[in-house]
Structure formats: C-alpha cells, structure tokens
Amino acid sequence: MTDTLNVPGGDVPGGDVPGGDVPAVDVPAVNVHGVSRIFAAGKGPGVTALDDVSLDVAPGEFVSLIGPSGCGKSTLLRLIADLDVPTSGSIEVFGKPARQARIDQDYGIAFQQAGLLPWRTVAGNIELPLELHGVGKAARRGRAAELIALVGLSDFAAHYPDQLSGGMQQRVAIARALAESPSLLLMDEPFGALDEMTRERMQNELVRICAETQAAVVFVTHSIPEAVFLSNRVVVLEPRPGRIRSIVGVGLGDMSGRGEDLREDEGFFRSLSEVRDLLHGDPDSSGTGLPTGVVPKTGARGVETR
Structure with missing residues (x-):
C-alpha cells in the first residue's frame, strides 16, 4: 500500500483538503455484487475465502464485519x-x-499493523497525509496535536516509531488514518492492540468523527460489543467459505446521539445478544441464525464477546 491514508473532500481545521467531487447521495459508498474469492492451492481446487457476497454500504453508514x-x-x-x-x-x-477509487485515493485505511515511516516522528507520521494535500504547517501541527492527545501520546510527539511499543505504534497509525476525517474509512481491527480504556476512547472518537463528517466506514472486528456500539448494521459472516449469514440492523439512533451511556442501554444488549446468537447459529437455519429449538451457547470460539 502507499504511505498516504487519505480521501478527497474532507475538511481539516485550518485548511482545505483538495479532492474530487462529493459523490451523489444515491450512489453507494461501497457496492459489492456477487463477489467470490478463491485462493489457488498447490494441489486441489483451492480455498474459497468468500462465496457470492453482495453488500451495499450507504454514504455515512457504519457497517461492521464480524x-x-x-x-x-x-x-x-x-x-x-x-x-x-x-x-x-x-x-x-x-x-x-x-x-x-484506489488510484483517486477515495478512502482512508487503518490496518492491524501500524505501517509507520521510521524516519518520521509521531507528529510527522500523523501530519503526512495533510502535508501531501498541501495543508499549511500550522493547521497540520494543530490537528496532529489534537490526535496525539486523543490517543494518549502527548509525551511522545517527538519520538520515532522504533522508540514506541507495538500498541503505541498502532495508536499513531489510527490517529494518522483519522487525520482528514475521511468520507470512507476501511478499518481492519484497528483497535485490537489497544488497552480497553484507550479502545473505548477511540470508539467514542470514531463515533464523533462519523457524526461530524458523515463518513462511511467498513470495520472488521472480533468484538461483538465494539461492532454493536459503532455500527448502523452488523454483517455476520459464516465460517469459510465466507458467506453473509445475516445482517443485523442496530437500532441505536444516529452517531450524534451515541455516548458512554449507550453501553448500558437495553437496545445495546438486545442487539449484542442477536449478533451473538447468529454467530452460534446453524447456517442452515432460516432467518434467526439458530436451529429450531436450540438454546444459544454462552461463548464463541474466535469471537470476542466482552
């Protein structure tokens, strides 16, 4: 991947980010139609990772994959x-x-691995996408300082990646991906390496950014509470070959109304239970994700339920 983590059309305090036209509201942010992915094997038919997956993500919608x-x-x-x-x-x-869309840099990306530039400081890594888009020095520094404080690294702004722990490096990468409040953000378990307090703080910040910018997000996670707290919809995938078992609409209101108290809301627990039940369900069952008459189990291998 390239060093830039940016999308056109975002607003940055103190400076404008150049980019393409804002997409029309009736055009999905993401449209996946009948997608399959088979990885070739040395012998045999290969490994089917995805089988006939179709999914639309609307502009401004937050969709988690679990x-x-x-x-x-x-x-x-x-x-x-x-x-x-x-x-x-x-x-x-x-x-x-x-x-x-990749060539036009229409989205930001945050992966499990930080991918920081070793010759740049913490502040320099976070400023990079803003610098490449011509944002002024004062605005870059101001935005970087805000994000550094957000991820709890104010004392490390002048440090280099090799002077940071793995978790600290990932916090810098998350801050960099958030620098331009992108119109579409693709995130692959970006909070997995963070401690629980910082993780919840980053979830809250991501909710705020989505509310302010109407950014669409496709978010991969193993955490059921994280998926429910963040999402408008949670896409539950079956074991390989990957197919969509069900899509859960999370009726917790828009992003602007989501705060700490949502984690104690009855609707939050109801959606959490629905997703958990689907993850334990029989893929041949219809609609509910569970075979008729079977009581849901209490734990899921490979899925975080905290």
Missing part, C-alpha cells in the same frame, strides 16, 4: 480497497471500480 477467524472479513476489506482482486463479481466505491 465472524469466526478465517471467515473472509479481512479478505473482503482488502478487495474493497483493491489490495486484492475478486475471482468473480464486482466492487464499486462511490460508483467507481475499486481500482480507480
């Missing part, structure tokens, strides 16, 4: 980002083929 390890969550995200190509089917981002 399922057992190996179900194709990260593969789907990589296909949307044009870091891999589907075996069959098509993907569009804001009405463009995924490859063109």
Whole structure:
C-alpha cells in the first residue's frame, strides 16, 4: 500500500483538503455484487475465502464485519480497497471500480499493523497525509496535536516509531488514518492492540468523527460489543467459505446521539445478544441464525464477546 491514508473532500481545521467531487447521495459508498474469492492451492481446487457476497454500504453508514477467524472479513476489506482482486463479481466505491477509487485515493485505511515511516516522528507520521494535500504547517501541527492527545501520546510527539511499543505504534497509525476525517474509512481491527480504556476512547472518537463528517466506514472486528456500539448494521459472516449469514440492523439512533451511556442501554444488549446468537447459529437455519429449538451457547470460539 502507499504511505498516504487519505480521501478527497474532507475538511481539516485550518485548511482545505483538495479532492474530487462529493459523490451523489444515491450512489453507494461501497457496492459489492456477487463477489467470490478463491485462493489457488498447490494441489486441489483451492480455498474459497468468500462465496457470492453482495453488500451495499450507504454514504455515512457504519457497517461492521464480524465472524469466526478465517471467515473472509479481512479478505473482503482488502478487495474493497483493491489490495486484492475478486475471482468473480464486482466492487464499486462511490460508483467507481475499486481500482480507480484506489488510484483517486477515495478512502482512508487503518490496518492491524501500524505501517509507520521510521524516519518520521509521531507528529510527522500523523501530519503526512495533510502535508501531501498541501495543508499549511500550522493547521497540520494543530490537528496532529489534537490526535496525539486523543490517543494518549502527548509525551511522545517527538519520538520515532522504533522508540514506541507495538500498541503505541498502532495508536499513531489510527490517529494518522483519522487525520482528514475521511468520507470512507476501511478499518481492519484497528483497535485490537489497544488497552480497553484507550479502545473505548477511540470508539467514542470514531463515533464523533462519523457524526461530524458523515463518513462511511467498513470495520472488521472480533468484538461483538465494539461492532454493536459503532455500527448502523452488523454483517455476520459464516465460517469459510465466507458467506453473509445475516445482517443485523442496530437500532441505536444516529452517531450524534451515541455516548458512554449507550453501553448500558437495553437496545445495546438486545442487539449484542442477536449478533451473538447468529454467530452460534446453524447456517442452515432460516432467518434467526439458530436451529429450531436450540438454546444459544454462552461463548464463541474466535469471537470476542466482552
């Protein structure tokens, strides 16, 4: 991937970010149609990571992908980002083929690995996408300082990546991905390496950014509470070959109304239970994700339920 983590059309305090036209509201931020991905094997038919997956993500919508390890969550995200190509089917981002959207830098990306530039400081890494878009020095420094404080690294702004722990490096990468309040953000378990307090703080900040910018987000996670707290919809995937088992609409209101107290809301627990039940369900059952008469189990291998 490139060093830049940016999308056109975002607003940055103190400076404008150049970019393409804002997509029309009736054009999905992401359209996945009939996508399959088969990885070739030395012998045999190969491994089917995804099988006939179709999904639309609306502008401003937050969609989480959740399922057992190996179900194709990260593969789907990589296909949307044009870091891999589907075996069959098509993907569009804001009405463009995924490859063109990547060339046009139409989205920001945050991965599990930080991918920081070793010759740049913490502040320098966070400022990078703003610098490449011509944002003034004062505005870059101000925005970087805000994000450094957010992720709890104010004492490390002048440090280099090799002077940071792995968790600290990931916090810098998350801050960099958030620098331009992107119109589409693709996130692959970006909070997984963070401690619980920082993780919840980053979830709250992401909710705020989405409310302010109407950014669309496709978010991969193993945490059921994280998926429910953040999302408008949670896409539950079956074990390999990855198919969509069900899509849960999370009726917790828009992003602007989501705060700490939401984690104690009855609707939050109801949606959490629904997603958990689907993750334990029989893929042959219809609608509920559970075979008739079977009581849900209390834990899921490979899925975080805290």
